[in-house]
Amino acid sequence: MIPVGNGYAVATVTVPEEGSWMLEASGHRHVYVNGEPRVGDFYGYSSTKLPVLLRYGENELLFRIARGPLDARLVRPRAEISFSVEDLTLPDVIRGESAPLWIGVPVVNATEETRQDLILDATTPGAPSRTTPLPTLSALSMRKMPILITAPPSPLGDTLEVRLRLRTKAGAELSAIAVRLALRDPDDKHKRSFLSEIDGSVQYYAMTPPPSTSGTSSATTAAPALFLSLHGASVQATNQAYTYKPKDWGFIVAPTNRRPYGFDWEDWGRLDALEVLANSTGLIEPDPSRIYLTGHSMGGHGVWSLGALFPGKWAAIAPSAGWPDFWSYSGAMEWENPTPVESMFGRAAHTSRTQLLAANYAQTGIYVLHGDVDDNVPVEQARAMRELLQPTHPNFAYHEQPGAGHWWGDECMDWPPLFAFLRANQISEPVQPASLEFVTVNPAVSSACRWMNIEQQERSLELSRVTARPEGSDVHVTTENIRVLSVDLRTFEQKKVRMILDADTLRYPVSEDRTWFRLKKRADGHWTRHESREPNEKNPERAGPFKEAFRNRFALVYGTRGTPEENAWASAKARYDAEQFWYRGNGSVEVIADRDFDRDFGRDASGGNVILYGHADMNSAWGLLHDGLAIEVERGRVRVGDRTLSGDDLACLFIQPRRDVGRVRTMNRGGDWNCVAAVAGTGIVGLRLTDQLPYFVSGVAYPDWTVIGPEMLERGADGVRGLGFFGHDWRYDEAQSAWGTLAPSR
Numbered sequence: 001m002i003p004v005g006n007g008y009a010v011a012t013v014t015v016p017e018e019g020s021w022m023l024e025a026s027g028h029r030h031v032y033v034n035g036e037p038r039v040g041d042f043y044g045y046s047s048t049k050l051p052v053l054l055r056y057g058e059n060e061l062l063f064r065i066a067r068g069p070l071d072a073r074l075v076r077p078r079a080e081i082s083f084s085v086e087d088l089t090l091p092d093v094i095r096g097e098s099a100p101l102w103i104g105v106p107v108v109n110a111t112e113e114t115r116q117d118l119i120l121d122a123t124t125p126g127a128p129s130r131t132t133p134l135p136t137l138s139a140l141s142m143r144k145m146p147i148l149i150t151a152p153p154s155p156l157g158d159t160l161e162v163r164l165r166l167r168t169k170a171g172a173e174l175s176a177i178a179v180r181l182a183l184r185d186p187d188d189k190h191k192r193s194f195l196s197e198i199d200g201s202v203q204y205y206a207m208t209p210p211p212s213t214s215g216t217s218s219a220t221t222a223a224p225a226l227f228l229s230l231h232g233a234s235v236q237a238t239n240q241a242y243t244y245k246p247k248d249w250g251f252i253v254a255p256t257n258r259r260p261y262g263f264d265w266e267d268w269g270r271l272d273a274l275e276v277l278a279n280s281t282g283l284i285e286p287d288p289s290r291i292y293l294t295g296h297s298m299g300g301h302g303v304w305s306l307g308a309l310f311p312g313k314w315a316a317i318a319p320s321a322g323w324p325d326f327w328s329y330s331g332a333m334e335w336e337n338p339t340p341v342e343s344m345f346g347r348a349a350h351t352s353r354t355q356l357l358a359a360n361y362a363q364t365g366i367y368v369l370h371g372d373v374d375d376n377v378p379v380e381q382a383r384a385m386r387e388l389l390q391p392t393h394p395n396f397a398y399h400e401q402p403g404a405g406h407w408w409g410d411e412c413m414d415w416p417p418l419f420a421f422l423r424a425n426q427i428s429e430p431v432q433p434a435s436l437e438f439v440t441v442n443p444a445v446s447s448a449c450r451w452m453n454i455e456q457q458e459r460s461l462e463l464s465r466v467t468a469r470p471e472g473s474d475v476h477v478t479t480e481n482i483r484v485l486s487v488d489l490r491t492f493e494q495k496k497v498r499m500i501l502d503a504d505t506l507r508y509p510v511s512e513d514r515t516w517f518r519l520k521k522r523a524d525g526h527w528t529r530h531e532s533r534e535p536n537e538k539n540p541e542r543a544g545p546f547k548e549a550f551r552n553r554f555a556l557v558y559g560t561r562g563t564p565e566e567n568a569w570a571s572a573k574a575r576y577d578a579e580q581f582w583y584r585g586n587g588s589v590e591v592i593a594d595r596d597f598d599r600d601f602g603r604d605a606s607g608g609n610v611i612l613y614g615h616a617d618m619n620s621a622w623g624l625l626h627d628g629l630a631i632e633v634e635r636g637r638v639r640v641g642d643r644t645l646s647g648d649d650l651a652c653l654f655i656q657p658r659r660d661v662g663r664v665r666t667m668n669r670g671g672d673w674n675c676v677a678a679v680a681g682t683g684i685v686g687l688r689l690t691d692q693l694p695y696f697v698s699g700v701a702y703p704d705w706t707v708i709g710p711e712m713l714e715r716g717a718d719g720v721r722g723l724g725f726f727g728h729d730w731r732y733d734e735a736q737s738a739w740g741t742l743a744p745s746r
Contacts, residue, residue: 009063009070018056020080020110020140024049025063025072032062036572037691039579042066043234043261047087048583051077051110051140077110081118082175083166084108084142089202089586091193092184093151093160100130101151102193103179104202104588105164106144109137114593118174120145121165126152133169135200138591141575144582146195146202155183187212189242194279198271198551199581201588205276206241208252223287225250227422228277229413230295230302232321234260240299244414249423250290253280257302258585264326264698265295265302266352267547268585270445273306277313289427294318296413297377297406301325301354304385307364308357309446311438316365316395316425318418321374321406323381325354326699340738341720348545348723349701350441350461358388359439359465360449365395365425367418371404397421433475433491437467444548447540451491455518456484456538460704460725460736461545477501483728484530484539485519501527536626536657538728541673544704545725547695549655549677550581553608555590557597562618562635565684570613573679573691577611580696594620610658612678614687624676626659630732631705633680638707638721641732643744645707645721648683651690654705657730685710709742718742 009028015021025031025048028040033052041048044067054074063070089104109115118134127150134145149162159180166175184190186209193204210224229252231240241254255276256262263269277291293314295303300322307317323329332349335342350356366389370382379400390396399417401408438449441461447454457464458481465480470492479485479502489497499506501519504527520530533539542548556577558570574591581587597610615633616622631654632639637646658674681687689710694700704725712719717740724737 006068007065009065011061011063011072013054013059013061013074014057015054015059016056019054020051020077020112021054021074022049022077022108022110023052023061023072023074025070027065027068027070028072029064029066030576031064031072032060034059036568037576039576039583040064040066041583043259045087045583049084049086049108050142050579051108053112053140077108079175080109080111081115081137081166082108082110083164083177085177085179087144088179089144089193089204090179090181090191091204092182092188092190093155094190094192095155095183095185097186098151098153100148101181102195102202103147103149103162103181104144104193104586105147105177105179106142107134107137107166107175108142109139112139114139114596116596117169119167119169120147121167122147122149123163123165124149124151124160126155135588136590136592136596138571138575138578141578141591142582143578144201144586144588146200146588151181158183187246189238191238192279192283194275196272196275197553198268198275199585199587199589200553201586203256203258203272203275203586204237205256205280206237206254207280208241208244208246210248210250211246222249223290224284225290225292225422226277226280226284226286227252227292227294228273229254230265230273230293230299230306231257231260232295232297232299235297235299236260240296240413243410247419250292251280251284251286253277253284256586257298258587259583262585264298265305266698268550269302269698270306270309271551273302274310289429290315291427292316292318292422292425294320294413294418294422295322296320297322300377301329304354305352307366308354308360309351309440310449311360311363312449314364315427316367316422318367318369318422319382320369320412320415320418321371321377321382322368323377324385325352327353328355328384329377329381330699332699339717341723341740342717344703344723344738345701345717347461348703349699350463351445352699352701353441355388356441356463357439357446359437361389362393362437363449365397365421366393367397367399367421369399369412369415369418370401371406371408371412372400372402373404374406376406395425429491433468433470435467435469437465439463439465442543442545443538443540444543444545451488453486453488453540454482454484455486455533455540456543456728457481458483458521458728460538460543474498474500479521483521487517487519489517534729536730538726538730539673542657542675544655546653546655546677546702546704546706549609549611549675550695551609552673552675553590554611555592555597555608556611556613557592557594557619557621559612559614559619559621560593560595561620562614563684566614566618566687569684569687570618573687574611574613576691577679577696584696597621609674610676612676612680615680615682624659625656625678626730629656630726630730631656633678633682636682638682640705640707640722641734641737643722643739645744646682647686647709649685649689649710650682650721651686651693651708652678652680652682652706653690653693653695653702654678654680656726689713707743711742
């Protein structure tokens with residue numbers, strides 16, 4: 001153990017022969033093993049046990065220390081391919097339920113060969129066995145595999161044993177373990193699992209049902225309420241849900257944020273909350289007018305964030321000990337006199353600017369709870385939101401608990417007056433739609449509220465606003481920074497509705513098969529009816545910015561046609577990103593070589609989003625990008641619009657639609673949602689520079705495209721060559737771009 005709290009540590013290891021070892025380490029952010037990056041264990045989960053290759057003779061391990069102290073050791077792997085009993089995702093078995101269950105089990109590949117021939121057999125007593133072909137397992141890697149199992153119809157005892165056997169397609173047995181799942185009654189507090197559409201991984205959530213339920217509905221005749229409860233930093237979802245006493249009128253449902261720290265309920269943490277809401281809603285069938293949002297500490301921040309982004313979902317929200325955003329609480333960077341480059345980075349982070357969306361809070365009841373001597377999240381965070389909202393909010397309640405700190409027992413979440421406030425609130429749908437104001441900064445995250453949908457902005461990630469005021473058969477609508485708007489007229493009683501939209505008067509007949517209308521602003525500023533989406537334009541499913549590519553069952557595709565150094569970087573970087581997403585987000589990501597992706601085009605991996613590693617000269621899957629790109633990255637140069645930047649030391653991140661967008665149709669959706677992104681560089685120096693770009697960290701934001709030089713390491717934003725957002729048609733947009741002082745002129 002090395003008592004280093006922050007800095008670097010170098011270890012030199014000499015071995016008598018080349019071979020695989022397991023690196024078991026904690027306290028570090030990451031480590032370079034002979035120049036290849038591997039994920040660290042900076043939160044102290046003690047689960048980062050990764051296979052590494054050590055050469056004959058001397059090997060160098062460079063650790064970036066995070067919280068420390070550093071603890072590291074090398075041991076021989078148990079087998080070439082084996083299960084790991086660390087970091088299992090196991091649901092509970094609910095008596096009386098017969099649906100198959102998903103479990104997540106890590107599998108380690110300690111060889112230098114990618115394996116696509118692995119089969120898993122799962123056997124439970126009294127139930128049919130299941131055989132699952134496993135997805136790709138990269139060389140020298142660990143992947144948490146999704147496994148479907150069957151529980152017996154009437155299990156006995158307190159636990160259910162599941163036997164797992166790993167073998168090849170040819171029948172050679174590789175590894176075997178047994179895991180145990182807890183057995184619960186329907187009205188017990190319990191865990192459930194599901195398969196995430198973000199990356200195909202197994203996630204879980206915890207639930208506290210009402211007393212004496214059948215497991216799917218409350219004991220009363222009325223449909224139950226649902227309370228989505230978000231946990232604080234370092235808290236497990238089980239601890240969150242189990243803190244509450246059962247409520248006879250609803251279910252407590254606690255998502256995970258994908259990990260105890262996860263993503264601060266932003267980015268993929270926000271998506272996890274929405275996936276859990278959808279999954280539990282299908283199971284519980286709650287009263288849609290009584291869905292509530294609450295949470296503590298980091299979860300209180302999640303309440304402020306999700307409450308502002310999705311105002312039509314909640315009957316009321318209730319943050320406890322919460323903080324609004326990174327700028328008010330954690331000191332996120334704020335430039336006093338920002339350069340154009342700094343302003344563009346700030347704009348890319350607008351989705352995290354909760355208070356920009358404060359107008360949306362008017363649509364839901366709010367109860368704020370905070371201890372007045374909180375030394376973790378100061379009470380000033382709550383008081384600032386009270387000052388912002390209370391003067392004009394129609395349904396705002398606030399309570400400071402005297403003498404209470406950050407955690408003052410279960411009551412700081414399970415607070416009776418808070419739940420009394422929730423119970424008094426319900427979403428009411430009037431016979432005719434009421435006046436509506438909705439704002440968003442990013443339609444890819446938040447586009448719809450009740451009967452309005454902002455599909456496309458004029459200026460990406462700047463504030464967009466729509467206000468609508470129905471008066472009889474007229475609807476007066478004003479817009480700000482909106483290019484495409486959809487209106488759902490199903491709740492209007494009259495046969496025709498006249499839209500008065502920014503002074504344009506448009507009439508629409510209402511019928512059973514025609515209640516949804518898409519409106520598009522022309523170049524002259526006037527609005528027209530638009531029958532369908534333009535397939536190659538931005539829309540809520542595919543609008544950028546860069547980080548939005550990491551969803552929709554994304555696959556990481558690394559290039560193999562470059563120089564030996566470039567190819568080695570690409571495979572190591574893709575593996576490292578998969579490891580980061582596993583560590584931060586309990587992920588299970590497809591990592592595949594371009595040659596295999598080309599050969600297997602049509603697999604599940606080819607139907608979702610794709611992240612390319614390399615540049616056009618080294619990655620054969622680059623053809624997924626459209627011809628005539630707004631941006632091109634080749635060995636030795638980057639072209640953005642009509643500017644060309646030369647050198648082998650430039651790093652580039654960007655997102656674009658997939659070229660095959662018209663024919664790819666998966667997950668019951670059309671072909672206008674797929675995208676492809678690139679983690680690219682103009683040579684080995686630029687490629688390695690991307691290692692320093694932390695895009696899996698919440699609060700860190702990039703626009704649609706970014707080009708960075710090595711000066712960034714010393715000069716920060718001054719080392720950025722250029723960045724910006726593409727236009728609505730994904731072409732280069734000079735008005736939405738910023739160039740650094742080191743960028744060439746046209």
